[in-house]
Amino acid sequence: MDFSSFLTSLGTSFVIFLVLMFLFAWLSRRPSNHVIYYPNRIMRGMDPYEGIRLTRNPFTWIKEAVSSTEADVIKHSGVDAAVYFVFLSTGTVYITVNYLKIEGIGKCNCKLNIHTHELEIGALGILVFSGILLLPVLLPIAYTAKNKIDANETTSEGTFNELDKLSMGHIAQKSDWLWAFVAATYWVSFVTYYILWRSYRHVSNMRAEALMSPEVKNEQFAVLVRDIPAPEKGQSINEQLESYFKAIYPDTYYKAMVITNNKVANKIYAELDGYRKKLARAEVIYAESKGTANPEGTRPTTRAGFMELIGKKVDALEYYDKKIRELVPKLESEQKIALKDKQQSAAVVFFNNRVTAAAAGQCLHDTMLDKWTVMDAPEACQLLWTNLSKNFYERLIRQYVVYFIVFLTIFFYMIPIGLISALTTLANLEKLVPFLKPVLEQSMIRTILGAYLPQIALIIFLALLPSFLLFLSKAEGIPSQSHAERAASGKYYYFSVLNIFIGVTVGHTLFDSFKAIEDNPNSVFDVLAASLPGSATFFLTFVALKFFVGYGLELSRIVPLIIFHLKKKYLCKTEDELKEAWAPGDLNYGTRFPDDMLVLTIVLCYSVIAPVILLFGVLYFGLGWLVLRNQVLKVYVPSYQTYGRMWPHMYNRVAVSLLLYQATMVGYFGAKEFIYTPVLIPLPILSLLFIYFCTMKYYRFFQSTALDVACRELKETPNMEGVFRSYVACSLSTEKTAEVVQFVDDLAHVTRPGSAV
């Protein structure tokens, strides 16, 4: 790809982005689309336009995004979303806004709400601060260098000549100008330290404030207890829990809820729920059929056999009703069985104040670590019930097995893909799926399939990878959804950095230059020096093309919109089904974040080698910030709250990328035969020290709640019975409150006198 075609595709993507943005502006104003563009506001019971001045201006959303504060984000989408923005960072926006103001644009009437609160800065800030110094200094040096020295170096010939001139590859070996690049390497590192340090403190304060909140949060009164030893004979697990925790916390222990094996109950409950939905749907269809032409209506029918696809035709309404009446007692008896006989060695224990719960989550209870493991309880909605009863050693072994599988996945994922594509050759396909034969015999389809089958296997693999990694993380025995997503996100990050970034760089270097090295083994450094900037142009294209189309699609929500309208038209009959169709889901930063990190890693690593990449990095994170700010405020609804527990992971990944960048630079300066390369050696050491200090100072608060934070006053005395009930699994609770109370009492067995608030 030469420079003009790069510019062309850049221009095209930009045009696509603009088109999508105008589409968004137009579509989002139609009331029938509001559930797609404002679901967050609708679900919170707000008017979609509340607090927004209606204009026909397609850029209004930008103004809204820029003028929103961190407090708005926390209000609409919680601390976790705000933390993600700290990572994406508002640094440039702040700076840009101030700059614009100074430059006179501030005098025009576009009243921008300038943030007066503490500067939040993250990835964007790193790139902006780096760019401010690097672009005006390094680009002229690189550009003028070649004019002086005209050695016959092997830069990526014919491709991107104009950009190559702006890269470090253009500087001659051993040139004194390299000192400027050394200084730039230090500058980028120090900027990163400064911003990471500030951000960590900022996020820590944000977390503290959220946890100090006077609102009653159920999970702050509970701890999760695992690895409960077998009770003594004649003692129920509940009695055992009661006597154990009452001895330690005589005044603050409230109740314990033993985790039960709900597999069967869940299955019945899901079946029951399905029939209820179907019944509601059939009723709507029946009501609709009662037109003027047919005042009696047509009673819908279904089949009584497997999957309702075979068997004799029956009246749907009656059939579903019968099924429901059969399942309700079945569920009730199973609930009783589960509560009585399927108790597991785990429990949620409730305390009547936050300090005790926070302290209990941090303390060693038994002398052996593998018994009575106590940890902060996650929210009830994100408990992974089946994992709770896995014992200490099972968890440990599962964890290492999973790590090993992930290791294999990262390093040898090409092998199964190769195998699958070998097995799914055309000949095999014809044998396995004979009815496809006539299709496969078409010569065009044959050619396309023949050429693309391996790529298709790869694409399918990459598309399934996040789910596969999430599945693996859950298999580790992690107790909460959020924790599993964090773990999966980490695995995905290492996969992308190792395979995409390092893979492409090394691949590019090896394959393009194998011949040159074969001819003259000593030229390996020259080749490396020439290849790194070559890969830079590849990544520049990657970053540049990725964000316009990606963020355009994100903003316009074309795909969810089409799916929603299709479902609405052909599938949804009841109100509930409709609601399900437009449910926005959450920000899902578990998979979003590793993608961002890949871009940040690439930009950071090439920031000094090819500073132009910084511009695209700033654009990526700036645009991302704008688009996602809009989405977080109006679209996505968080499905859980972790109060910023994702931050240490983000911090660690940025720190790893920084180390990778520093190692790359040491290697690259070495390849440039720059004899003062050792002046860069202190950098990685400094980074390790920085990481160590930063983690030590801040990390523990992200593991557990500081008591100083937990001891703040509450707005009201917590309703402990309500807190307790919020943890009852839905398959164990029934609609009638009386029955819930019955079950709850079954669960708690012995209630402390006077503890019911």
Added chain:
Amino acid sequence: MDFSSFLTSLGTSFVIFLVLMFLFAWLSRRPSNHVIYYPNRIMRGMDPYEGIRLTRNPFTWIKEAVSSTEADVIKHSGVDAAVYFVFLSTGTVYITVNYLKIEGIGKCNCKLNIHTHELEIGALGILVFSGILLLPVLLPIAYTAKNKIDANETTSEGTFNELDKLSMGHIAQKSDWLWAFVAATYWVSFVTYYILWRSYRHVSNMRAEALMSPEVKNEQFAVLVRDIPAPEKGQSINEQLESYFKAIYPDTYYKAMVITNNKVANKIYAELDGYRKKLARAEVIYAESKGTANPEGTRPTTRAGFMELIGKKVDALEYYDKKIRELVPKLESEQKIALKDKQQSAAVVFFNNRVTAAAAGQCLHDTMLDKWTVMDAPEACQLLWTNLSKNFYERLIRQYVVYFIVFLTIFFYMIPIGLISALTTLANLEKLVPFLKPVLEQSMIRTILGAYLPQIALIIFLALLPSFLLFLSKAEGIPSQSHAERAASGKYYYFSVLNIFIGVTVGHTLFDSFKAIEDNPNSVFDVLAASLPGSATFFLTFVALKFFVGYGLELSRIVPLIIFHLKKKYLCKTEDELKEAWAPGDLNYGTRFPDDMLVLTIVLCYSVIAPVILLFGVLYFGLGWLVLRNQVLKVYVPSYQTYGRMWPHMYNRVAVSLLLYQATMVGYFGAKEFIYTPVLIPLPILSLLFIYFCTMKYYRFFQSTALDVACRELKETPNMEGVFRSYVACSLSTEKTAEVVQFVDDLAHVTRPGSAV
């Protein structure tokens, strides 16, 4: 040293041991020596012979030692001493006793109290179990091997031929007999795993039982708070502590005591104390001078100048009395100043129950780890007051500086010693200390000094090393004496293993064989294979000679006895001075343990190469167990209690030695050109896994108190005022109780109503 001279010196040491033992039996029966041989019993107010049948049998002490139980040790010397015995281990004793019983000796009347409680096993157990299999199997193999294959190998010629025949060096290269040694390597490793695992559990139970004790232990009600941030304006540190901890622990907070800078007060107090002792002494001298010849007596005199050596003569009684009367008000005013103006950023905080104190010591209090650091309070007697107020970062930096100095000490200690010996040449000595010139001119002294000055410097260095390491450990900012001693012990262990064990082996290999390697570089493996057993004979001598003389001196307590009698005769006048002269001190396992570990490391590393060493190892630990059991039950008095916190350190050191052993074996089999050497590779991996699991399961309870243990019932309601007062520094408390209360109130400032028990 050839075999016969080895046997001679072994015999000599044995005779020395026997002589010392009979000396002990004779001396310990003389009532005037009881304070030296039974100080533990005397200090506990027991009769020296209580519960002991008096006989003239010089072996009685052995019977007493063997028949004593772990409970006796805990009663007399605390859990820490018992833990040391778990390390030394009673395994063999148990086995031996049972064996003897079976063999018929049990039928005779020497009623041995056989332990029915859980088998305690440690270093001794490892060696015994290893020896049971290794000696009968490997020795015949090694001895017969050479007879078959008569290659011209270079075993350490002329020295220890008989022993060499019993070592693995005697087996030919690539011999199939090596498989037996492979099996032996595995056996020793598994024995060590088994014993370490059992011992860890046993010690953990012991610690739990001691901490569960219904006795009120002051330190269990207190936590140490460091890094207290500067209080707000107008607020005292006491008020700040009060408001902070009362918010978190509203029901259980009792009082806080701010640490003050007592440097000046301590100095005055020490001076005052000195004068008081001198006054008491002078009074005794005056009373004694009142004989029949001189009924008035002679009033003792002293000098009023520097160190009481110069200046005009004065009446001692009057002079001391005047000084004391001067110092008392000075101390009192300084006490007030310290309490008011010299408050530091550290405090001891008291709770009125054990669970809260144990929980507080484990919890994060502030969101930042570098503020409000809370940890379990050490006993008042072992607080290192000056370290308490050192802040988080100062501690961190000090720690790393100390680690660096220790690193330098371990690897480069020869350099300063070389420098010192270079500076203290005879010529320099003559210049520096001219008055020694006549002595130094004596030709014999000249020769001796010339030859031995460097060695003397080395001996002085090695003698001072433990104190130097303790000084360094204290300089790290560690808050308690026991912790500092554990840290120093670890440093000392690494010093001895690296310098003595590895130093000697490598030195032996390198220096002896440098020529052979120079001639034929490929012979390096042959040389190594030949040298390891060579070093083994050196270490065999080392171990064999060390214990008889060392333990003989330990048992007979000749040196303390002589010192005591000299002091009693010439120096001590008052009762207090006499008590000071026979005060036995504690077991001091901080320096004792690294020595044992060095022996264990050596024996373990050579257990397969030269199995005979196992016999001497068993003798060393068996004799050590006997002698120290006697000393612990009758002599030493522990100066602090840590409830077995030393154990994880012991465990770690044994584990490190095990790894060293396995690495040695892999290397040695490699040197034997045994092509199946890789079958040993799983061993170090297995060891690392074992260490990881074991530490994970057990270690946390040694860091902090499990709540299940802390919540046990107390015998009586603790007298919180007494607990509080036990932490007042002696230089801040005065004799008059009323004044103490005054100071205590100054310290606590605001007392909770109703909290004074």
